[in-house]
Amino acid sequence: MLLIACPYCGERPEIEFSYGGQAHLARPPQPSQLDDQAWAEFLYMRSNTRGVYAERWRHSRGCGQFFNALRDTTTDHFLAVYKRDEAQPALSSEGRPPSEAHEPPAPRERSP
Amino acid sequence: MSKQSFSGLSLIWRSLSKHRGWQTQWRKPEPKARYDAVIVGGGGHGLGAAYYLAKEHGLTNIAVLEKGWIGGGNTGRNTTIIRSNYLFNESAALYDHSVKLWENLSQALNYNVMFSPRGVMMLAHTVHDIQVFKRHVHANRCNGVDNEWLDPVQAKEFCPPLNIEDNIRYPVLGAALQRRGGTARHDAVAWGYARAADALGVDIIENCEVTGIRRNAGGAVEALETSRGVIHSPKVGVSAAGHTSVIMALAGVHVPLESYPLQALVSEPVKPIFPCVVMSNTIHAYISQSDKGELVIGAGTDAYTSYTQRGALHVNTHTLDAICELFPNFRRLRMLRNWGGIVDVTPDRSPIIAKTPVPGLYVNCGWGTGGFKATPGSAHVFAWTIARDEPHPINAPFTIERFRDGYLIDEAAAAAVAH
Numbered sequence: 001m002l003l004i005a006c007p008y009c010g011e012r013p014e015i016e017f018s019y020g021g022q023a024h025l026a027r028p029p030q031p032s033q034l035d036d037q038a039w040a041e042f043l044y045m046r047s048n049t050r051g052v053y054a055e056r057w058r059h060s061r062g063c064g065q066f067f068n069a070l071r072d073t074t075t076d077h078f079l080a081v082y083k084r085d086e087a088q089p090a091l092s093s094e095g096r097p098p099s100e101a102h103e104p105p106a107p108r109e110r111s112p
Numbered sequence: 113m114s115k116q117s118f119s120g121l122s123l124i125w126r127s128l129s130k131h132r133g134w135q136t137q138w139r140k141p142e143p144k145a146r147y148d149a150v151i152v153g154g155g156g157h158g159l160g161a162a163y164y165l166a167k168e169h170g171l172t173n174i175a176v177l178e179k180g181w182i183g184g185g186n187t188g189r190n191t192t193i194i195r196s197n198y199l200f201n202e203s204a205a206l207y208d209h210s211v212k213l214w215e216n217l218s219q220a221l222n223y224n225v226m227f228s229p230r231g232v233m234m235l236a237h238t239v240h241d242i243q244v245f246k247r248h249v250h251a252n253r254c255n256g257v258d259n260e261w262l263d264p265v266q267a268k269e270f271c272p273p274l275n276i277e278d279n280i281r282y283p284v285l286g287a288a289l290q291r292r293g294g295t296a297r298h299d300a301v302a303w304g305y306a307r308a309a310d311a312l313g314v315d316i317i318e319n320c321e322v323t324g325i326r327r328n329a330g331g332a333v334e335a336l337e338t339s340r341g342v343i344h345s346p347k348v349g350v351s352a353a354g355h356t357s358v359i360m361a362l363a364g365v366h367v368p369l370e371s372y373p374l375q376a377l378v379s380e381p382v383k384p385i386f387p388c389v390v391m392s393n394t395i396h397a398y399i400s401q402s403d404k405g406e407l408v409i410g411a412g413t414d415a416y417t418s419y420t421q422r423g424a425l426h427v428n429t430h431t432l433d434a435i436c437e438l439f440p441n442f443r444r445l446r447m448l449r450n451w452g453g454i455v456d457v458t459p460d461r462s463p464i465i466a467k468t469p470v471p472g473l474y475v476n477c478g479w480g481t482g483g484f485k486a487t488p489g490s491a492h493v494f495a496w497t498i499a500r501d502e503p504h505p506i507n508a509p510f511t512i513e514r515f516r517d518g519y520l521i522d523e524a525a526a527a528a529v530a531h
Contacts, residue, residue, distance in 0.1 A: 001425065019416045055417070
């Protein structure tokens, strides 16, 4: 089970959270202006990234807040969590965020 | 390559001659510089597509490229359930095409895929389940797909270990039974297709990861860059399951997929105790017994997208809670091992078997949590699509463009589990 560091409550087990999919998807300001292709892109197309993925979580059995996270989908390690109104943290070349602000504790050792 | 033919007599003969003389079942060729068609992904769907391309469309200068070993992805990780009791006409046609091919697959391949139509029973636990399943039964009958309604006593007659007492949290109120459904041996499917395709001249190339897709000035597919060199081919069929998004991105094609871990587990082997396949979507359980005696149990998907081929234990224990309520005599069984595979899920839970915007590039993906049952049918129509550059009537509705045009095949509620 993943340990997820809620930016409001700290590290909690995954079963307290709901997954919200890809982060930073904004509803188009003028939906009626979109053609079918653009609408399908918004509704159905997700990046499905293999690697560092910006995604939404909600601490639904905790504080109830939505927040965003950067997770490596090849290892499931969280690289950063950040609040909804914050920009996506830039990652250094080692894949770590430069800021310590909401960086979760180092992942625990896992046996393979 | 001359193929060693299997029969009951040949088995007896080989056993009397101390099992000497069994041949290698397929070659391990070096990749050629140029093929007429290449399939990316050596699972059942990809190997099957290569077989049907060679067998029915006369393309024999073809290759299957597999990043790992054949059948080592979702083909080797699923719970081997076969059924075709889907709600919509498009799905019923596709999945029943597959069941019909399953029925003669061992003979067609001269390889025992151990197809066992032992019956798939889907349990109803609520009044809504009853309504939905009866609707399925009627819709299936209109499409010529067998499916029948059983009351709880009939369900227990068909599956004696089933608990139909009303003192559990979700009592069994009835069941929909597809008698033609059942199971097959997953590895044998990959090996049987590989052996039959190889005998027709198909090159099966393992440990060969595609790292790039080259396109010509007109935008059409020209060659694949792989970990074993550049391979030219005017036609490329991608059958890469959970990694389809990654491969398609190499050609700049977006597909509406998300990749999730899906888990399964098996118990310690026991004597034959479980005669059929039972599934429950409301409380989420899938169970059957393998010929080795293990109870094969399908758990759910994890909540998040991932490429790790593993998931969390609570997903498995959730399923075991349901199994222990439905089959109390399994409570003292120990679980032997659990594992995960990465499944590619579309927004409407129906697959995509189609041409893509890139000429020469075809995709067979989006099977989500239920691709094994479709292996022969999917491979058959995918081969048709590649060979003729147009879809077979059965897979014509399963395009990428249906998401743009609003023609979804919304099987989400008809799939085995509540999504």
